[in-house]
Each structure stands twice: as structure tokens, then as C-alpha cells.
Amino acid sequence: KYERAYFMPPVVSYDWVKKDHIDKPPSWCSVDLRDGNQALIEPMSLEEKLEFFAMLVKIGFKEIEVGFPAASETEYNFIRTLIEKNMIPADVTIQVLTQAREHIIRKTFEAVKGAPHAVIHLYNSTSVAQREQVFGKSKEEIKQIAVDGAALLKQLANETTGNFSFQYSPESFPGTEVDYALEICNAVLDVWQPTPARKAIINLPTTVENAMPHVFAGQVEFMNKHLKYRDAVILCLHPHNDRGCGVCDAEFGLLAGAERIEGTLFGNGERTGNVDIITLAMNLFSHGVDPGLDFSNMPEICQKYELLTRMQVPARQPYAGELVFTAFSGSHQDAIAKGMQHREEKSSAAWSVPYLPIDPKDVGRQYDSDVIRINSQSGKGGVGYILKQHYGMSIPAQMKEEVGYAVKDVSDREHKELSPQWVYQIFEDKYINNT
Ligand code: KIV
Ligand code: ZN
16 A cells, blocks of 8 residues: 655645746756766776766866765775876765765765865655654654754854865755755754855755655745745755656656756766756757756767666667667658758758757767668668668659568568668669569
8 A cells, every 4th residue: 555655835826837848958067976976786986987087177077076076985996096197177065975874964065175166965765754764763853963063064164175065965855844854954054154156055855756746846835935045055966766757756856946956967866867957958959958967979978878777778768769860660761851852942940850859969969870760660761771771772652662571571571671782782772684
């Protein structure tokens, strides 16, 4: 037996639902090296983390959660290496995670000593389930843990060389009474006293995504409206993907007033993962909004990601998987071939080719090998396209139809995808060798 384990905010208006697009990108924080890494069967080594960090910088991330320094020696040494070897570009801020426990906070500050700029990310768990089952503490006691942690952050930031700002997450937020989560966040902010010149981050995680996206966004809307120091607070979201709706949580949450998103490449992370930043960024891109992240060489990013995490990018991963721009079916191929032709003739500015949400070239994919592929589902349009693209041949409509049927027959019989060379061979056998 299951029961819903989330809380509706006391008041919601859902006004943001009327908006049909997001007009500017959020600030992005990659948590690949922390949430992503902690979910790997074999966490990354120090060298692998350095290589991943360099890839994130190259993509354009300006905020990167680099680890949980108190969690392991590798985490700690990685952060020390970044700082001591001056490997953090001037426009990049690192972020480190700490529980609200004194010895862990102290270890965290040791790890970031001398950082040009670091966000210290404090969290404690606030949900009913965690309060009752894990900590056996009252609401007041749980709030006190957050407030004491916040105070220690402030004290150690003053005592430690480096430049620090603060972030707080009420972990297990969706299972927390929303007005209580607000009370804790405001109590933490009262300790930090942020100003517009020195902002604090309040981060709302769907630690376990257990509500529908509009419910989460209703919670975000409530927090956005009632947080204290609002012009000195960056409202951030950290969606997980247990219901498969992490992207939707993030998009609705941005409409509802959030300004920053934490997520990972390809949605790596605990259980079903964190929100996939690539999908979010490319969704913005496909609406004409520059996400400020560069995914123009997706094949290289996929390859490096797979090598470093030992995870696989699924073939249907949005914008990145092997098959996401591929059409095998005849009617789709025909429409794509016509759309591409139309684009060539009209040199139209906006991308509108049927069945292709974006121009595959924008993520480093090739028309030749990625878009039209031939099997027994394919038709004349696809075959015509292959002969034109690969062999520069424009054949008449009837011929296209005949070769189309011949190709279909072979693929059906052999039960195989046919390469462009094979398609050409069938054409040659039929019309040149007459076999
Ligand atoms: O998912 C989560 O709640 C977290 C917190 C530590 C922010 O990763
Ligand atoms: Zn998380």
C-alpha cells in the first residue's frame, strides 16, 4: 500500500502556468563530480575527476560542485589539487557539500582553504520521514541543526583564507511541510544576512521526486513568494528523476520563479539520476534561447563521459543518443528529405525540418551517417536521399520507387540495416549490371 508523501503549499496560484516559454537561461551548476560521482559503481579517481572538471569548464560551466570533501580522501585531495595547482579558471566558482555537523563543516573548510571563490553548500534533512525515522528529532531540533550549521559556516568563513559564499538545502524538501521548509530557510538566511552584493543560495532538492511537476513548481512558487531577503537570494532547484520528470520539474520550477539549476550531464546521479542539464540547455536552445553552454561537439562529450564514468549514454538520450536524429521509417525519411530540400532551396533562417527538433549539425552530428538510415521499414525517399548524399545522384521518381522496393526486399530478407554502399550496390545491380 502506498500513500502520497508530499505536501501541497498552503496557497498556490499557478499563474506561471500561463507562460509558454522560458526567456532566459538559469545559472547552471554541475553536480556531476558530487551527486553524479557518488552514484557510480566505481567513483572517479582523482585523475578522472580532473579530466571531467576540465570538460565541464570547456562546456562553459561557471559553477561546479566538486565534491563532498569530508566523504573520502580522493574527494579531499581532488579539491586540494584544484586549489593548490591553480586549476580553477578565474570565472569559475567551485562548490562543496557539507552536512550540518561540526566536524564535517570544519573538514570542509580545511579542504577549501585558499580557494579564489567557493560556495559552501550546507544541508540537513527536513522531511517528516527523516525527522521521525532517521533522526528522532522534533521540528524545532531539526531547525536548530540548520541554524547552528549556518552559524558555524559564517564563523569559519571569517577565519579561513579564501572567498566564500553560502548555500542551504532542506534535503528531502518534497516530503517536508512547505511552510516549515520556508521557516527553516528563513532562519538560515537570518543567520547569514545576505545582501544583493553578497547573495546566498537557497536550493530546493527533489531528493526523491515523489510529486507531479506542477506540485513541485507550486512549492517553488510558494518559496519564491515568501522567502526573506528575496533580492539577496538565488533560488535554486536540484531535481532528481524518480518519476522520470526531472526536466519537467526544472522547467516548471523556472517558470515559477527559480533562477539556478543543479544537474548533471546525461542525468547521472543517485538512483534514476539528477536532472539532465544537456536536455534542459538544448530545450532552451531549440526555442531560440542561448543556454550559455556549448554542446556543439556532443559525440566527444559522450565519449569522454562514458570513459570517465563507465556509464553509457542510451541510444535514445535526448539530443545525444546514437539514434535520436535517425529515421528508418519511409514516411519520416520522405518528410525529412523534402524538408532538407526545402531548406536548401529557400535558405530559410529558422529550422523547421519535420521530425528533427534541431539541426543535428548543431550538436556535431552528421546528416550522412546519422539521419537517414535504411532497413526494411524504409522507403523511396530515404533511398533517394542516400544516393544523393553519398553518391551525388538525383534519380527520377519512378526509379526511386523501384530501388526503394528492391532495398526493402533485401533488408527484409537479410533482417539487417543496409549501409549506403549496400544501397548503391542494389541500385547498380538493378540498373547497370541488370542482375
Ligand atoms: O538530492 C539531494 O537532496 C541532494 C542534497 C544534498 C542537495 O543531493
Ligand atoms: Zn541530489
